[in-house]
Each structure stands twice: as C-alpha cells, then as structure tokens.
Amino acid sequence: MTDTNSMRWRLTGYVLFCVIILVFPYILNNDYLLNKYARYLIFGVLSAALSFSWGYTGILNLGQAVSFGLGSYAMAMALKLRTIPIQTGAGGLPDFMVWNNVKALPWFWEPFHSYTFAVFAGLGIPMLLAFVLGWFMFRGRITGVFVAIITLAMLVVINLVIVDQQKYTGGFNGITDLSTFKAFGVGFDAYSLSTYYLVAGTLCVVLLGGLAITRTKLGLILQAIRDDENRVRYFGYDVASYQNFAFTLSAGVAGFAGMLYTLVMEFASPTFLSVQLSLSIVIWCAVGGRGSLLGAALGAILVTGVQGNLSESPTFLDTWMLIMGAIFIIVVLFLPNGLISLAEKGVRLLKHKSARETATHPVAGAAIATFDSKRVRES
Amino acid sequence: MAMLEMRDVEVSFSGFRAIAGLNLSVNQGELRCLVGPNGAGKTTALDVICGKTRLARGHVRYRDREIGNSEEFRIARLGVGRKFQVPSVFKELTVRENLRVGLCKPHGVFSNLVGRKSGESAERLEALACLVGLADELDHPASWLSHGQTQWLEIALLLAQNADLILMDEPTAGMTGAETHKTAELFNQLKGKHTLMVVEHDMGFVREIGDVISVMHQGRMLAEGAISEIERNPEVKRAYLGSGRISDA
Ligand SMILES: Nc1ncnc2c1ncn2[C@@H]1O[C@H](COP(=O)(O)OP(=O)(O)OP(=O)(O)O)[C@@H](O)[C@H]1O
Numbered sequence A: 001m002t003d004t005n006s007m008r009w010r011l012t013g014y015v016l017f018c019v020i021i022l023v024f025p026y027i028l029n030n031d032y033l034l035n036k037y038a039r040y041l042i043f044g045v046l047s048a049a050l051s052f053s054w055g056y057t058g059i060l061n062l063g064q065a066v067s068f069g070l071g072s073y074a075m076a077m078a079l080k081l082r083t084i085p086i087q088t089g090a091g092g093l094p095d096f097m098v099w100n101n102v103k104a105l106p107w108f109w110e111p112f113h114s115y116t117f118a119v120f121a122g123l124g125i126p127m128l129l130a131f132v133l134g135w136f137m138f139r140g141r142i143t144g145v146f147v148a149i150i151t152l153a154m155l156v157v158i159n160l161v162i163v164d165q166q167k168y169t170g171g172f173n174g175i176t177d178l179s180t181f182k183a184f185g186v187g188f189d190a191y192s193l194s195t196y197y198l199v200a201g202t203l204c205v206v207l208l209g210g211l212a213i214t215r216t217k218l219g220l221i222l223q224a225i226r227d228d229e230n231r232v233r234y235f236g237y238d239v240a241s242y243q244n245f246a247f248t249l250s251a252g253v254a255g256f257a258g259m260l261y262t263l264v265m266e267f268a269s270p271t272f273l274s275v276q277l278s279l280s281i282v283i284w285c286a287v288g289g290r291g292s293l294l295g296a297a298l299g300a301i302l303v304t305g306v307q308g309n310l311s312e313s314p315t316f317l318d319t320w321m322l323i324m325g326a327i328f329i330i331v332v333l334f335l336p337n338g339l340i341s342l343a344e345k346g347v348r349l350l351k352h353k354s355a356r357e358t359a360t361h362p363v364a365g366a367a368i369a370t371f372d373s374k375r376v377r378e379s
Numbered sequence B: 001m002a003m004l005e006m007r008d009v010e011v012s013f014s015g016f017r018a019i020a021g022l023n024l025s026v027n028q029g030e031l032r033c034l035v036g037p038n039g040a041g042k043t044t045a046l047d048v049i050c051g052k053t054r055l056a057r058g059h060v061r062y063r064d065r066e067i068g069n070s071e072e073f074r075i076a077r078l079g080v081g082r083k084f085q086v087p088s089v090f091k092e093l094t095v096r097e098n099l100r101v102g103l104c105k106p107h108g109v110f111s112n113l114v115g116r117k118s119g120e121s122a123e124r125l126e127a128l129a130c131l132v133g134l135a136d137e138l139d140h141p142a143s144w145l146s147h148g149q150t151q152w153l154e155i156a157l158l159l160a161q162n163a164d165l166i167l168m169d170e171p172t173a174g175m176t177g178a179e180t181h182k183t184a185e186l187f188n189q190l191k192g193k194h195t196l197m198v199v200e201h202d203m204g205f206v207r208e209i210g211d212v213i214s215v216m217h218q219g220r221m222l223a224e225g226a227i228s229e230i231e232r233n234p235e236v237k238r239a240y241l242g243s244g245r246i247s248d249a
C-alpha cells in the first residue's frame, strides 16, 4: 500500500462525509432535528480540533472546553447587546446586570457592540490564552500527563471565575435571551437552514483544511513530535513552537465552534466550559479515533447522537449512562485506534482482495497476503 | 583552528562526576574515534556537545562559538547531528516519512506549513534509502525494521540532515560483520566532507576507520593517538583491565 494510495482513500472518505452532511437537510426537512444535528456537528468540530493536538501532536488538552466556552461567551455578549429591549433599566444594560445593581456597562463589554470585534474575540481570545499557556508549558518542556493536569486546572479556574463574576457574566445562568445573529444580510436563527449550513460548512472546512495541514511537512513534524519529541530537537526543529502551533490552532477552532454553539443553543452557559464537557471531548475522540480528524468528528457525532436518543427514550432513562460507559470501555479496549480503524481495515481487506485477483503468480499472491497480515497485525 | 573544542568540561549527575575535566579538540574533516571502558563518559561527552546534558563547568566551542548549555535545536541548526546509542527513529512513521523529517531545512513552523514538496528532495530521499539498503522498506513503518536496519535508518537520517559535525554513538552495535564493514566504508567516504566523532567498542571497526583515537577513562582523556600507539600504551591497558583487553573490547 503506497502512501498516495492510502491518501486517496482517506480523501474519498472525507469528501463523502462532507457531501453527506451538506445534502442532509434535503433528506430531513425538520427544523427541530436540524437544530439537534447542528449541535452534534459542532461537537464534531470540537472533537476534530482535539484530534489535531492530541492525536497528531500528542498534546492531551483537557482544557479544550475553555476555548469553546470563551468563544461561546464572546458571541453571546455581542448578541445580548443587540436584544431589544436589551435593558430593563436606563443606559442600555443587559438584564442580569440590572438585577445585580451594575450601573454602567463594563469596559470589556463595550467593544462587543461590534460583531466583527466579537468574532475576532471569539477566535482570538482562546488562541491568545492557549498561546501564552503553551509558551510556558512547551518552553518548560512540560509533557504528557502534566499538560493534561495544567490545562484541566486552567479550565477549573476560568469556570470558577465566570460563575463567580455574576455581575459581568450572568453567573450560573450564563447569558440568555439573545437576539439573532445577522451577517451579510442573512439571519442565523437557531432553527434555520442557514445556521445548519454555517455549522456543516465549518465542519467541512475544518476537516479538509485540517487534512491538508496534516499532509504538509509541518503535519509530519507534528507526528514525529508525538512519536519522540526529544529526537526531533536534534534535527534543529524548535519543538516548542511546533507544539504551540498545534495547541493554539486547535484552541482557535474550538473557540469558533463555541461561537456557533451559541447560535444553535441561543444562550451561553458555564456548562460550556465545564470539566464534564472537556472530558466528553476526549471520549469522543478516543471512540472515533484520535489519530484521524474524521474519526474524531464521527466519534463526537455518534456518541452525542446515541446519547441524545437514549437519554430521551423512556426505556433507557435510568440506564443510558451505563450503556454509554460500556460502549466507551469496549471501544477503547478492543479498538485502541477508535471506530475509524474499522473502516481502515475494511479498505485494506478490499485492496487485499483485488490484489489477490490481480496476482497471477501464486508466490506473488502469497507475498501480498503475508504483507497484508503483517499490516493488520501492526495496526 | 579546531572545529570542535572542549575545555575542562565537567558534568555531574547529582554529585557524581561523570565527566571530570575533559579536554578534546577535533579538526574539520577529521574522523575521530572515541573509545574507553564502559561508564567512561563517552556518551555523556556527546550529550554535552549536542546540548542534551548541561555542563557544570568548562567550555564547548564549535567553530569559535560557545555552544555549551545552548538549546538542542540551536546547536543542531549550527550543523551538529547526533546518532544515539539506543537507535532512535520515529517508530510510527514510515521510513520515507522518517527521512522527510531528516531533510530538515527549512526548520521553521510557517515555512513548513506553506512549503511545497520539492522533487529534488524526493530524489535525494530515495538515493539515501538505496545507500543504506532500505529502498524496499520506504513505505513500511520504522517499527518493522530489524535492529540493524534501524541503525541504518538513523545513519540515513543524519545524512539527510547533512550535518557538518556528526556524532555517532556505537553505530555498529547489533550489526553483522558484513554490515559493520559496509558502515566503515560509508564513514570513510564521509570523512573530509563531514567531521565525524564515533564512539565504538568494536576495535576491528575502529581500525578500519580511525586516524586518531581518543581514549576516555573515568571522565577524562587518558590518551590520544594512532591506533598502534594506543594499543601499546600501558595506561590504556590498565584502564581496560577490569573490562577485558582493549584489542578485543
Ligand atoms: N542521567 C544520568 N544520571 C546519573 N548518572 C549517569 C547518567 N548518565 C550517565 N551516568 C553515569 O555517568 C557515567 C558515564 O556514562 P556514559 O553513558 O557517558 O558512559 P559510556 O562511556 O557511554 O559507557 P558505555 O560504553 O557503557 O556506553 C556512568 O557511570 C553512568 O552511570
């Protein structure tokens, strides 16, 4: 199996998936369900972003939900300032501020009158935060489980601050009662086709763009770092910069997903940057296959989809968490490379078969067979 | 002027002085063999040069530039390459991908994001794979390779890197006699264009490649000279006593 050959299969898979999610609304014309599936696709974006830092570069970021939550709040702040009437008192204040006796709009809310600023903030703040944290971690040669602990700690701290600063953030309730996002004359109502396409389009760009990046020399070096980061240094690559690139890019994508999530949910909440969500992302990634962007996205869609259906069904009301846990354990135990490795195996079998058919010489056939079994054992 | 110069270098591991006042200088284009009994500090000496281990005292100068305690990637960018005693390649990547990582210029993040694959480097890559006998393994993961092949792959990575100063730690360990001989031929081709420092226990191999041999013992330089002088040196003989005679060490 040559490299370009396997790449063709992979690209086919990615494009097929993109086509499916793009034609999906034609099959299913139901606003409520579209909104639900848009949510799952956003989780797909989030999970693919983690796969880039964890699966490709070996950085297990347990604080992925920080980026997601900050993106979500940036969008919610902008939309809150557009609600009419935005205030219950004078001065154009969001309702929860009035309830908390805030007299004037805080300075850091001011720029969110501009959508452009909000979009840049939703991307830029998570990226900046990741970059600064990454700079200290990766320059300090912090790796593996310590990265996980530090990112998790940061998540907990930021979550606490947001819940605590109720006056400015809406506290536990988050930011609710938002207006509808409008850009370029298009409204993005939570239940609209336009929002679904915004989300699905984002996932397509993230998957195909991400795949393109992993195919560059940079993508290769990231994988080399995952494999043996110390060895990479002796070739003259500044490992910390590469790690920080992956970490920061992943945070930006997660921040963007968070903005979309506000559109789809019509509110922002501290649960968007909860430990629980952060751990769920890791599970989606592991179930789908962290070594593949598409696998990770599919894992998220599948797990949240099954979870949604089970938890809504009266039969599984008490047991759905148990079932999810069991699925997770089974997949991780028996498919360490996730569900996507099943597809990879399928492709290999297909090729094995066609190779056998073309092999006229028995020895050549046997050689191919042993070659393939070696490969299967390898994965 | 020497290309590499170590002066009074000291390295200690929590009090234990693995290198205690080492002096060594290597000229441009030279192939220097570094020998010595187990635990003499040979690996540690290479570690200091390539930035893996911090020195407590002393100087390491490379082309008149102080490199002691610099970051590894900066030293590598100056043209220092390193092969490790335990062969280290990227096990999950294919041989081809390994070599692409080895073809390390440019080093920067963004130039590697936007850079295109050049046909020239693809050719060089295949030529390298042929040179070390891995042409048939190009698309196999490095984890499939035998120990000897892994050694070869790491040597090929250093050739891809095209370092001016190549530090080799026991490159022939685990190789058959024929493979060792082939390695010796390769090293003889490399010297002149590159400067090599080779740590070896196999004296047959040293005899094939070495001009000047440096003998380390207990973190110091014990003797330096042509192989015949070294083998007659009574101090060297004494140093090797516990661990067998030098000629069959
Ligand atoms: N990281 C470390 N921590 C503590 N001691 C170390 C460390 N690395 C090396 N040493 C000690 O330093 C001394 C020199 O080790 P070094 O690996 O340089 O020897 P060497 O000459 O390469 O030996 P060999 O021929 O066995 O490879 C040894 O006594 C070793 O135990």
Ligand SMILES: [Mg+2]
Binding pocket: B042, B043, B044, B085, B169
């Ligand atoms: Mg050693």
